[in-house]
Amino acid sequence: MIFNSIEFTIFLPTVFILYWHVFNRNLKVQNFFLVIASYIFYGWWDYRFLSLIILSSSVDFLIGYRLGNNSNLRTRKILLWISVFVNLGILGIFKYYNFFAESFASAFSMFGKNFEISQLNVILPVGISFYTFQTLSYTIDVYRRKLEPEKDLISFFAFVSFFPQLVAGPIERAINLLPQFHVKRRFVYLNAVDGMRQILWGLFQKIVIADNCASFANQIFNNHSQYSGSTLFLGAMFFTFQIYGDFCGYSNIAIGSAKLFGFNLKQNFATPYFSRDIAEFWRRWHISLSSWFKDYLYIPLGGSRGSTIKKIRNTFIIFLVSGFWHGANWTFIVWGLINAIYFLPLLLRKTNRRNIGIVAGQRGIPTVYEILQISFTFFLTVIAWIFFRAENLTHAFEYFLGIFNRSLFAFPYFENASLSLPLFFLIPLMLIIEWFNRNENHGLGRFGFSWPPIIRRAFYFALIFSLFWFGGKQNDFIYFQF
Helix, strand or coil: CCCHHHHHHHHHHHHHHHHCCCCCHHHHHHHHHHHHHHHHHHHHHHHHHHHHHHHHHHHHHHHHHHHHHCCCCHHHHHHHHHHHHHHHHHHHHHHHHHHHHHHHHHHCCCCCCCCCCCCCCCCCCHHHHHHHHHHHHHHHHHCCCCCCCCCCCHHHHHHHHHHHHHHCCCCCCCHHHHHHHCCCCCHHHHHHHHHHHHHHHHHHHHHHHHHHHHHHHHHHHHCCCHCCCCHHHHHHHHHHHHHHHHHHHHHHHHHHHHCCCCCCCCCCCCHHHHHHHHHHHHHHCCCHHHHHHHHHHCCCCCCCCCCCCHHHHHHHHHHHHHHHHCCCCCCHHHHHHHHHHHHHHHHHHHCCCCCCCCCCCCCCCCCCHHHHHHHHHHHHHHHHHHHHHHHCCCHHHHHHHCCCCCHHHCCCCCCCCCHCCCCCHHHHHHHHHHHHHHCCCCCCCCCCCCCHHHHHHHHHHHHHHCCCCCCCCCCCCCHHCC
């Protein structure tokens, strides 16, 4: 079941009514209802893969419980490695086995030896990378004694399977989300209204921006040899806003939906395309994943401590692993490598934490220097996204080289180009709204609050109308494949 489907428009209000009006008297019953609702939500796609969520939840619940009752360091390490082996083992089999098998065979074919390696004919379970990291972080935190082990099985299963963020995040830490299942939730009207605004903004980003950008990005990427450099760059721009509208839109719908049930999820995007350098971009893009790698990989490796060589090593490791997390394809690894190279000058000059605050602060209008910084960072990001979107490395390099020739200065043209004209109004509109709400948790955080109520409501209705006017066929979210 996906957020932009008819099924979800029926599912969400049904669960909402039952949650607050039928199962609200007993906290455990309410949590159990959330588990059932979440399993229905996930099983709607393929019920067979519910067994993986149940297995992962059961293993980490038991290991966490054992860690809480054991003080022997050797035994605790063994328990931790069992959790790591089970979680990453499941992820590796379903997501990476074929990649390693193909790479192994290709490597030996270069020396004239051909290997016939059988591949697994299985589909990738939706959201496996997200809930695997979520349960794994719980075990690590319990091992580090940063978190007490959970003793309530239902609460833990609800934490792992909570449907708003189950299949594409945010990747929640147990230390933030798990305690919320132990506190009786009360319906707060203002929180629910804010949740509905956030859902509306997420749907606008997905249906109006991302899905419309996708049709033109796919057309240009799939026929890149036929187009000029300017058209190819425009195609990369379309994908840049497609992936942002798609993933940020999902996160907004997820966080907004959670608010309807009395839960607070962490912000996952903070206007990343207004970043002044690539370090700031990664503090604002997919925040839950970036912080996960920082806490569980980068810092244990030594982080920014030690020699310059170690700092460079740690930086490249975290970006390469982040790229590999996104998919079993060399394009994602190269995408991670490119971002590591972008980051390197900031690291060497020790300016990677220079831009911590919000751009332009309270001024409202950026300086010329800030505009140049944002533009350059955005350009670097667009180039990197080419490798993320390409089918393989050959496709990526052909597309990249196709941009930088004399035709880059030609007027961009592709079939049905006139149909893309509304996007040249809608994308700036999205950016303008987000600029004025860049210090809020989402695009409609406080947008229009100073307007007369009738004008503000008219604006919301205009956004709803745009979902139907510009909406086309139902498209899956990009990050479902990760």
